[in-house]
Amino acid sequence: MKTIEKIRNLTKGTVLFEEPLSKHTSFKIGGPAEIFVEPSCVDDLEKVIKFAKQNNLEVTVIGNGTNILVADEGIRGIVIKLGNKFGKFTFSQNIAFIEAGASLQFFIEQSMRHNLGGLEFAFGIPGAIGGAIAMNAGTNSHYISTKVLYGDVMDLNGKIYRFKHDDFHFDYRYSILQDERLILLNAVIAMEEKDEKEIVKAKEMNLRVRYDKQPLDFPCAGSVFKNPPTTYAGKVLEESGCKGLHFGDAIISDKHANFIVNLGNATADDVVNLIREAQSRVYKNKDLVLELEIKLLGDFKNLGLIERKK
Ligand SMILES: Cc1cc2nc3c(=O)[nH]c(=O)nc-3n(C[C@H](O)[C@H](O)[C@H](O)COP(=O)(O)OP(=O)(O)OC[C@H]3O[C@@H](n4cnc5c(N)ncnc54)[C@H](O)[C@@H]3O)c2cc1C
Incomplete structure:
Protein backbone atom coordinates (compact mmCIF):
# COMPACT_ATOMS: atom_id res chain seq x y z
CA MET A 1 0.00 0.00 0.00
CA LYS A 2 1.27 3.50 -0.80
CA THR A 3 2.22 5.82 2.09
CA ILE A 4 -0.63 8.20 1.31
CA GLU A 5 -3.19 5.38 1.41
CA LYS A 6 -1.81 4.19 4.74
CA ILE A 7 -2.23 7.73 6.12
CA ARG A 8 -5.77 7.93 4.71
CA ASN A 9 -6.57 4.85 6.78
CA LEU A 10 -5.40 6.62 9.93
CA THR A 11 -7.58 9.72 9.77
CA LYS A 12 -11.08 10.76 8.82
CA GLY A 13 -9.60 14.16 7.96
CA THR A 14 -8.18 15.42 4.66
CA VAL A 15 -5.08 13.74 3.17
CA LEU A 16 -3.71 15.15 -0.08
CA PHE A 17 -0.65 14.39 -2.18
CA GLU A 18 1.52 17.23 -3.56
CA GLU A 19 -0.93 19.88 -2.29
CA PRO A 20 0.18 23.41 -3.36
CA LEU A 21 0.90 25.35 -0.18
CA SER A 22 0.28 28.61 -2.02
CA LYS A 23 -3.37 27.72 -1.34
CA HIS A 24 -2.71 27.69 2.41
CA THR A 25 -0.57 30.81 2.88
CA SER A 26 -1.60 34.46 3.00
CA PHE A 27 1.40 35.26 0.74
CA LYS A 28 -0.14 32.94 -1.93
CA ILE A 29 3.38 31.60 -2.42
CA GLY A 30 4.88 28.16 -1.87
CA GLY A 31 5.48 24.82 -3.55
CA PRO A 32 3.67 21.60 -2.66
CA ALA A 33 3.46 19.66 0.57
CA GLU A 34 4.54 16.11 -0.28
CA ILE A 35 1.73 14.90 1.98
CA PHE A 36 -0.82 17.37 3.37
CA VAL A 37 -2.98 16.30 6.31
CA GLU A 38 -5.79 18.08 8.10
CA PRO A 39 -6.54 15.67 10.95
CA SER A 40 -10.08 15.49 12.25
CA CYS A 41 -9.32 15.06 15.95
CA VAL A 42 -6.51 14.60 18.47
CA ASP A 43 -6.62 10.78 18.14
CA ASP A 44 -6.15 11.05 14.37
CA LEU A 45 -3.33 13.51 14.84
CA GLU A 46 -1.60 11.17 17.25
CA LYS A 47 -1.85 8.28 14.77
CA VAL A 48 -0.41 10.41 11.95
CA ILE A 49 2.43 11.66 14.17
CA LYS A 50 3.31 8.10 15.24
CA PHE A 51 3.20 6.95 11.61
CA ALA A 52 5.57 9.77 10.63
CA LYS A 53 7.99 8.75 13.38
CA GLN A 54 7.93 5.05 12.39
CA ASN A 55 8.48 5.95 8.73
CA ASN A 56 11.08 8.69 9.24
CA LEU A 57 8.89 11.34 7.67
CA GLU A 58 9.53 14.98 8.51
CA VAL A 59 6.58 16.74 10.19
CA THR A 60 5.77 20.44 9.71
CA VAL A 61 2.80 22.07 11.40
CA ILE A 62 1.00 25.14 10.12
CA GLY A 63 -2.03 27.13 11.18
CA ASN A 64 -3.58 29.61 8.78
CA GLY A 65 -0.26 30.28 7.04
CA THR A 66 -0.28 34.04 7.69
CA ASN A 67 3.27 34.33 9.01
CA ILE A 68 5.16 31.87 6.82
CA LEU A 69 7.08 31.80 3.57
CA VAL A 70 7.15 28.34 2.00
CA ALA A 71 10.01 27.44 -0.38
CA ASP A 72 9.23 27.14 -4.09
CA GLU A 73 10.28 23.48 -3.93
CA GLY A 74 7.69 22.92 -1.22
CA ILE A 75 8.03 20.81 1.91
CA ARG A 76 9.00 17.12 2.07
CA GLY A 77 7.27 14.76 4.44
CA ILE A 78 3.96 15.54 6.12
CA VAL A 79 2.55 19.04 6.50
CA ILE A 80 -0.11 19.08 9.18
CA LYS A 81 -2.64 21.89 9.17
CA LEU A 82 -4.76 22.31 12.25
CA GLY A 83 -7.87 23.74 10.66
CA ASN A 84 -11.62 23.88 11.24
CA VAL A 200 -16.44 47.49 19.58
CA LYS A 201 -14.96 50.97 20.01
CA ALA A 202 -11.45 49.55 20.53
CA LYS A 203 -11.93 47.17 17.61
CA GLU A 204 -12.92 49.96 15.23
CA MET A 205 -10.00 52.12 16.30
CA ASN A 206 -7.47 49.29 15.94
CA LEU A 207 -8.78 48.26 12.53
CA ARG A 208 -8.70 51.86 11.29
CA VAL A 209 -5.02 52.17 12.29
CA ARG A 210 -4.24 48.93 10.45
CA TYR A 211 -6.06 49.98 7.28
CA ASP A 212 -4.23 53.33 7.36
CA LYS A 213 -0.77 51.84 7.87
CA GLN A 214 -0.74 48.39 6.28
CA PRO A 215 -0.92 47.37 2.61
CA LEU A 216 -3.91 45.07 2.93
CA ASP A 217 -4.85 45.05 -0.78
CA PHE A 218 -2.23 42.47 -1.75
CA PRO A 219 -1.19 39.07 -0.37
CA CYS A 220 1.45 39.35 2.35
CA ALA A 221 2.56 37.67 5.57
CA GLY A 222 2.51 40.63 7.95
CA SER A 223 5.74 42.15 9.25
CA VAL A 224 8.77 40.57 7.63
CA PHE A 225 11.33 41.57 10.28
CA LYS A 226 11.08 41.85 14.05
CA ASN A 227 11.46 45.32 15.52
CA PRO A 228 14.97 45.82 16.91
CA PRO A 229 15.01 46.65 20.65
CA THR A 230 15.31 50.43 20.23
CA THR A 231 13.52 51.28 16.97
CA TYR A 232 11.02 50.06 14.38
CA ALA A 233 12.00 47.78 11.51
CA GLY A 234 9.69 49.74 9.15
CA LYS A 235 11.43 53.01 10.02
CA VAL A 236 15.00 51.79 9.43
CA LEU A 237 13.97 50.00 6.24
CA GLU A 238 12.34 53.18 4.93
CA GLU A 239 15.37 55.29 5.91
CA SER A 240 17.60 52.81 4.08
CA GLY A 241 15.71 53.36 0.83
CA CYS A 242 13.90 50.01 0.76
CA LYS A 243 10.38 51.15 -0.13
CA GLY A 244 9.52 50.12 -3.69
CA LEU A 245 12.46 47.70 -4.05
CA HIS A 246 11.36 44.61 -5.93
CA PHE A 247 12.39 41.24 -7.29
CA GLY A 248 9.92 39.83 -9.77
CA ASP A 249 6.43 40.33 -8.37
CA ALA A 250 7.63 40.66 -4.77
CA ILE A 251 7.85 44.30 -3.72
CA ILE A 252 8.53 46.21 -0.52
CA SER A 253 5.35 48.15 0.07
CA ASP A 254 5.33 51.92 -0.43
CA LYS A 255 2.84 52.12 2.43
CA HIS A 256 4.87 50.23 5.05
CA ALA A 257 8.49 49.23 4.48
CA ASN A 258 8.28 46.17 6.77
CA PHE A 259 5.69 44.55 4.49
CA ILE A 260 6.58 42.62 1.35
CA VAL A 261 3.59 42.11 -0.92
CA ASN A 262 2.95 39.70 -3.75
CA LEU A 263 1.78 41.59 -6.82
CA GLY A 264 0.57 38.35 -8.42
CA ASN A 265 3.24 35.87 -9.39
CA ALA A 266 5.97 36.36 -6.78
CA THR A 267 8.04 33.29 -5.90
CA ALA A 268 9.63 32.45 -2.57
CA ASP A 269 13.02 33.11 -4.21
CA ASP A 270 11.87 36.62 -5.16
CA VAL A 271 10.86 37.27 -1.54
CA VAL A 272 14.13 35.90 -0.17
CA ASN A 273 16.18 38.03 -2.61
CA LEU A 274 14.27 41.07 -1.40
CA ILE A 275 14.76 40.14 2.26
CA ARG A 276 18.52 39.72 1.68
CA GLU A 277 18.80 43.08 -0.09
CA ALA A 278 16.72 44.92 2.53
CA GLN A 279 18.62 43.37 5.43
CA SER A 280 21.95 44.26 3.84
CA ARG A 281 20.90 47.91 3.20
CA VAL A 282 19.86 48.37 6.83
CA TYR A 283 23.09 46.77 8.03
CA LYS A 284 25.18 49.14 5.89
CA ASN A 285 23.13 52.26 6.69
CA LYS A 286 22.29 51.72 10.32
CA ASP A 287 24.73 49.07 11.57
CA LEU A 288 21.67 47.05 12.63
CA VAL A 289 20.97 43.40 11.94
CA LEU A 290 17.27 42.87 11.32
CA GLU A 291 16.00 39.43 12.30
CA LEU A 292 13.19 37.68 10.47
CA GLU A 293 9.76 37.58 12.06
CA ILE A 294 8.21 35.44 9.32
CA LYS A 295 9.10 31.76 9.39
CA LEU A 296 10.76 30.17 6.37
CA LEU A 297 9.46 26.63 5.83
CA GLY A 298 11.09 24.15 3.45
CA ASP A 299 14.57 24.12 2.03
CA PHE A 300 16.02 27.60 1.37
CA LYS A 301 19.44 26.97 -0.08
CA ASN A 302 22.16 29.65 0.16
CA LEU A 303 19.98 31.91 2.25
CA GLY A 304 22.95 34.17 3.04
CA LEU A 305 21.27 36.33 5.68
CA ILE A 306 23.37 38.27 8.18
CA GLU A 307 23.29 36.66 11.64
CA ARG A 308 22.99 38.79 14.76
CA LYS A 309 25.91 38.41 17.19
CA LYS A 310 24.66 36.72 20.39
C1 LIG B 1 -2.07 41.46 7.10
C2 LIG B 1 -1.35 40.80 8.24
C3 LIG B 1 -1.22 41.48 9.44
C4 LIG B 1 -0.55 40.90 10.52
N1 LIG B 1 -0.43 41.60 11.68
C5 LIG B 1 0.19 41.03 12.73
C6 LIG B 1 0.33 41.75 13.97
O1 LIG B 1 -0.14 42.87 14.13
N2 LIG B 1 0.98 41.14 14.99
C7 LIG B 1 1.49 39.88 14.87
O2 LIG B 1 2.06 39.38 15.85
N3 LIG B 1 1.39 39.18 13.71
C8 LIG B 1 0.75 39.72 12.64
N4 LIG B 1 0.66 39.02 11.48
C9 LIG B 1 1.29 37.71 11.37
C10 LIG B 1 0.39 36.51 11.68
O3 LIG B 1 -0.96 36.80 11.38
C11 LIG B 1 0.48 36.04 13.13
O4 LIG B 1 1.78 35.70 13.49
C12 LIG B 1 -0.46 34.84 13.36
O5 LIG B 1 -0.65 34.71 14.72
C13 LIG B 1 0.09 33.53 12.78
O6 LIG B 1 -0.93 32.55 12.89
P1 LIG B 1 -1.10 31.42 11.76
O7 LIG B 1 -2.15 30.47 12.24
O8 LIG B 1 -1.32 32.00 10.45
O9 LIG B 1 0.32 30.70 11.85
P2 LIG B 1 1.21 30.16 10.63
O10 LIG B 1 1.65 31.30 9.80
O11 LIG B 1 0.53 29.03 9.96
O12 LIG B 1 2.46 29.60 11.45
C14 LIG B 1 3.35 30.47 12.10
C15 LIG B 1 4.34 29.63 12.92
O13 LIG B 1 3.63 29.00 13.97
C16 LIG B 1 3.80 27.59 13.94
N5 LIG B 1 2.51 26.99 14.33
C17 LIG B 1 1.29 27.22 13.77
N6 LIG B 1 0.36 26.50 14.41
C18 LIG B 1 1.00 25.80 15.40
C19 LIG B 1 0.58 24.85 16.38
N7 LIG B 1 -0.71 24.49 16.53
N8 LIG B 1 1.53 24.32 17.21
C20 LIG B 1 2.84 24.67 17.09
N9 LIG B 1 3.29 25.56 16.18
C21 LIG B 1 2.38 26.11 15.33
C22 LIG B 1 4.19 27.27 12.49
O14 LIG B 1 4.99 26.09 12.43
C23 LIG B 1 5.01 28.52 12.13
O15 LIG B 1 6.33 28.39 12.59
C24 LIG B 1 -0.01 39.59 10.39
C25 LIG B 1 -0.15 38.89 9.18
C26 LIG B 1 -0.83 39.49 8.12
C27 LIG B 1 -0.98 38.72 6.83
Missing part, protein backbone atom coordinates in the same frame (compact mmCIF):
# COMPACT_ATOMS: atom_id res chain seq x y z
CA LYS A 85 -11.79 20.47 12.90
CA PHE A 86 -9.67 21.95 15.68
CA GLY A 87 -11.75 25.12 15.80
CA LYS A 88 -13.99 24.79 18.86
CA PHE A 89 -13.99 27.08 21.87
CA THR A 90 -16.06 27.44 25.03
CA PHE A 91 -16.31 29.97 27.85
CA SER A 92 -16.62 29.45 31.57
CA GLN A 93 -17.12 32.85 33.21
CA ASN A 94 -14.08 34.84 32.01
CA ILE A 95 -11.97 31.82 31.06
CA ALA A 96 -11.88 30.57 27.46
CA PHE A 97 -10.89 27.08 26.35
CA ILE A 98 -9.84 27.21 22.69
CA GLU A 99 -8.63 24.59 20.23
CA ALA A 100 -5.51 25.49 18.27
CA GLY A 101 -7.18 25.62 14.85
CA ALA A 102 -9.77 28.23 15.88
CA SER A 103 -9.56 31.50 13.98
CA LEU A 104 -8.24 34.24 16.27
CA GLN A 105 -10.58 36.80 14.66
CA PHE A 106 -13.68 34.60 14.98
CA PHE A 107 -12.77 33.84 18.58
CA ILE A 108 -12.38 37.49 19.64
CA GLU A 109 -15.58 38.46 17.80
CA GLN A 110 -17.50 35.77 19.69
CA SER A 111 -15.84 36.70 23.00
CA MET A 112 -17.03 40.25 22.42
CA ARG A 113 -20.62 38.98 22.13
CA HIS A 114 -20.16 37.39 25.58
CA ASN A 115 -18.92 40.75 26.95
CA LEU A 116 -15.42 39.33 27.22
CA GLY A 117 -12.43 41.35 26.09
CA GLY A 118 -8.75 41.80 26.80
CA LEU A 119 -7.65 40.80 23.30
CA GLU A 120 -8.79 44.00 21.52
CA PHE A 121 -5.19 44.60 20.38
CA ALA A 122 -5.52 41.44 18.25
CA PHE A 123 -8.36 42.72 16.06
CA GLY A 124 -6.94 42.53 12.54
CA ILE A 125 -4.29 39.88 13.26
CA PRO A 126 -5.18 36.99 10.97
CA GLY A 127 -4.34 33.37 11.72
CA ALA A 128 -5.30 30.62 14.11
CA ILE A 129 -4.84 30.42 17.89
CA GLY A 130 -2.01 27.84 17.52
CA GLY A 131 -0.05 30.16 15.23
CA ALA A 132 -0.76 33.17 17.44
CA ILE A 133 0.57 31.44 20.54
CA ALA A 134 3.54 29.87 18.72
CA MET A 135 4.46 33.35 17.42
CA ASN A 136 3.36 35.22 20.56
CA ALA A 137 1.41 37.49 18.24
CA GLY A 138 0.54 41.02 19.26
CA THR A 139 1.46 44.66 18.85
CA ASN A 140 4.40 46.65 20.17
CA SER A 141 2.84 46.83 23.61
CA HIS A 142 0.45 43.85 23.86
CA TYR A 143 1.12 40.15 23.40
CA ILE A 144 -1.23 37.18 23.41
CA SER A 145 1.12 35.42 25.86
CA THR A 146 -0.03 37.63 28.72
CA LYS A 147 -3.46 35.97 28.51
CA VAL A 148 -2.33 32.34 28.18
CA LEU A 149 -2.83 30.35 31.39
CA TYR A 150 -1.93 26.90 30.07
CA GLY A 151 -2.24 24.66 27.02
CA ASP A 152 -1.80 21.09 25.84
CA VAL A 153 1.02 20.22 23.45
CA MET A 154 1.87 17.02 21.57
CA ASP A 155 5.45 16.00 20.87
CA LEU A 156 6.59 14.09 17.81
CA ASN A 157 6.19 10.78 19.64
CA GLY A 158 2.48 11.52 19.98
CA LYS A 159 2.77 12.16 23.73
CA ILE A 160 0.65 14.97 25.22
CA TYR A 161 1.88 17.37 27.95
CA ARG A 162 0.16 20.18 29.79
CA PHE A 163 2.24 23.37 29.55
CA LYS A 164 1.75 26.08 32.16
CA HIS A 165 2.28 29.69 31.08
CA ASP A 166 5.99 29.69 32.03
CA ASP A 167 6.68 26.44 30.17
CA PHE A 168 6.11 28.31 26.88
CA HIS A 169 9.13 30.60 27.54
CA PHE A 170 7.34 33.48 25.86
CA ASP A 171 9.33 36.45 24.59
CA TYR A 172 8.83 39.08 21.88
CA ARG A 173 7.38 37.09 18.92
CA TYR A 174 8.75 33.94 20.53
CA SER A 175 7.57 30.78 22.29
CA ILE A 176 9.38 27.52 22.78
CA LEU A 177 7.01 25.94 20.24
CA GLN A 178 9.27 27.48 17.58
CA ASP A 179 12.34 25.55 18.72
CA GLU A 180 11.05 22.32 20.23
CA ARG A 181 9.12 20.12 17.85
CA LEU A 182 5.82 20.54 19.68
CA ILE A 183 2.28 20.95 18.39
CA LEU A 184 -0.08 23.10 20.39
CA LEU A 185 -3.49 21.42 20.62
CA ASN A 186 -5.43 23.91 22.70
CA ALA A 187 -5.06 26.75 25.16
CA VAL A 188 -6.82 28.22 28.15
CA ILE A 189 -6.98 32.01 28.07
CA ALA A 190 -7.96 34.54 30.71
CA MET A 191 -10.39 37.12 29.34
CA GLU A 192 -11.63 40.34 30.95
CA GLU A 193 -15.27 41.14 31.58
CA LYS A 194 -16.05 44.20 29.46
CA ASP A 195 -19.01 45.84 27.89
CA GLU A 196 -19.47 44.85 24.24
CA LYS A 197 -19.79 48.51 23.22
CA GLU A 198 -16.40 49.32 24.74
CA ILE A 199 -14.81 46.40 22.85
